[in-house]
Amino acid sequence: MSVRKVSVAAAGGSYDVVIGAGVLEALAAVPLAEGERAAVIADAGAWAKHGAAVLAACKQAHGREPPVFEVPAGEASKSWEQLERACAFLAEQRIARQDLLIACGGGMATDLGGFAAAAWMRGIRHVAIPTTLLAQVDAAVGGKTGINIAAGKNLVGSFHQPRLVIADVALLTTLPPREFSAGLAECVKHAVLDAGLYAHTREHSDEIAKGVDADPAVLAELVERNVAFKAAVVAADEREGGRRMLLNLGHTFAHALETVTGYGRYLHGEAVSLGLLAACRLAARLGLLTQDKLADELAELLQKFSLPVSWPEIDPEELLKTMSLDKKVAEGKLRFVLPEAAGEVSVVPGVDPAEVRATLKELA
Ligand SMILES: NC(=O)c1ccc[n+]([C@@H]2O[C@H](COP(=O)([O-])OP(=O)(O)OC[C@H]3O[C@@H](n4cnc5c(N)ncnc54)[C@H](O)[C@@H]3O)[C@@H](O)[C@H]2O)c1
Ligand SMILES: O=C(O)C(=O)C[C@@H](O)[C@H](O)[C@H](O)COP(=O)(O)O
Numbered sequence: 001m002s003v004r005k006v007s008v009a010a011a012g013g014s015y016d017v018v019i020g021a022g023v024l025e026a027l028a029a030v031p032l033a034e035g036e037r038a039a040v041i042a043d044a045g046a047w048a049k050h051g052a053a054v055l056a057a058c059k060q061a062h063g064r065e066p067p068v069f070e071v072p073a074g075e076a077s078k079s080w081e082q083l084e085r086a087c088a089f090l091a092e093q094r095i096a097r098q099d100l101l102i103a104c105g106g107g108m109a110t111d112l113g114g115f116a117a118a119a120w121m122r123g124i125r126h127v128a129i130p131t132t133l134l135a136q137v138d139a140a141v142g143g144k145t146g147i148n149i150a151a152g153k154n155l156v157g158s159f160h161q162p163r164l165v166i167a168d169v170a171l172l173t174t175l176p177p178r179e180f181s182a183g184l185a186e187c188v189k190h191a192v193l194d195a196g197l198y199a200h201t202r203e204h205s206d207e208i209a210k211g212v213d214a215d216p217a218v219l220a221e222l223v224e225r226n227v228a229f230k231a232a233v234v235a236a237d238e239r240e241g242g243r244r245m246l247l248n249l250g251h252t253f254a255h256a257l258e259t260v261t262g263y264g265r266y267l268h269g270e271a272v273s274l275g276l277l278a279a280c281r282l283a284a285r286l287g288l289l290t291q292d293k294l295a296d297e298l299a300e301l302l303q304k305f306s307l308p309v310s311w312p313e314i315d316p317e318e319l320l321k322t323m324s325l326d327k328k329v330a331e332g333k334l335r336f337v338l339p340e341a342a343g344e345v346s347v348v349p350g351v352d353p354a355e356v357r358a359t360l361k362e363l364a
């Protein structure tokens with residue numbers, strides 16, 4: 001299979017996302033000079049499966065194996081506690097300003113590891129080796145890093161672009177089906193934002209729905225198209241002053257759901273699936289939806305990808321309270337990313353909380 005490359009031209013640094021099967025050797029593109037060292041922050045689950053291959057790539061690229069800090073798998077590790085432990089590890093290893101951090105795992109590890117790189121000595125360079133579909137198509141690209149706190153998802157973090165992202169689709173073969181599906185939710189989100197991706201994803205949905213058993217070339221193309229779409233948005237608006245907010249489609253609902261249910265009941269991608277449907281419903285309530293069939297087509301696609309489409313019974317007031325800390329809130333008012341049709345999505349300011357409440361009641 002060929003090696004695909006997408007460049008991310010962000011203001012905070014430009015870099016390549018290398019995509020393909022068996023492409024870990026791409027790490028050689030970030031060399032270590034005399035006296036420089038690398039250290040790895042890895043998801044323990046991903047490391048158990050792929051740590052040996054990553055260490056071999058490090059040895060090949062840098063001439064030696066780096067020390068490794070394994071973070072317990074799960075969303076709960078995107079925390080102050082694990083950040084503190086990761087920094088203690090960097091201190092113990094005497095990782096200095098010119099050294100390199102390698103973040104390996106799903107979105108938990110690339111968010112936490114990326115944030116450790118952003119914070120350690122006020123910023124060291126890092127490489128991301130995403131091992132879940134979600135991290136390959138979304139989390140490892142674009143430079144958003146951070147942790148969750150009790151008050152909300154990703155409320156503490158930083159924009160810190162990696163020097164290189166290696167999306168090796170061969171690593172996805174060990175991914176549990178539920179995790180694979182979670183990654184597809186972000187692909188569906190991207191598809192709603194881009195008419196070309198919408199057509200492509202629907203056209204290849206039967207093959208994509210096979211998950212890790214899908215044709216690797218189809219998967220590599222899916223990753224490439226999603227990364228290319230996200231890269232263009234990030235290049236235009238790295239720090240989310242405008243256009244990048246669109247990548248938050250479904251996330252005001254999704255993040256509130258994850259926070260209220262305690263970071264674990266729903267995988268992030270599952271919450272995004274429900275958030276996409278909620279955004280469609282809210283858009284319909286507000287009379288914005290012009291593509292009548294969008295909600296039905298979306299529900300069909302999400303279901304085909306084994307993602308949840310039924311909202312649980314959750315107190316709308318609790319969700320609304322949590323949403324008040326959404327990063328898109330401006331002048332104390334909620335802003336939602338809402339679709340009119342596939343490829344026509346905008347940020348809608350000043351949405352009346354009563355409409356959100358009614359939408360949540362309709363969904364429950
Ligand atoms: N920074 C961003 O732009 C961005 C974008 C989207 C999502 N996110 C964040 O990403 C996180 C979700 O990431 P995720 O869905 O990758 O979950 P995750 O990182 O928690 O990984 C999911 C599970 O898969 C396991 N795993 C990872 N790779 C594996 C492999 N190759 N084989 C077998 N098991 C493997 C892990 O051990 C874990 O149990 C959320 O915190 C979300 O907020 C960030
Ligand atoms: O990269 C972005 O921008 C996104 O919004 C991608 C989202 O899928 C991702 O979940 C992100 O972490 C959400 O960002 P946040 O700023 O709302 O925390």
Ligand SMILES: [Zn+2]
Binds near residue numbers: 186268
């Ligand atoms: Zn997301």
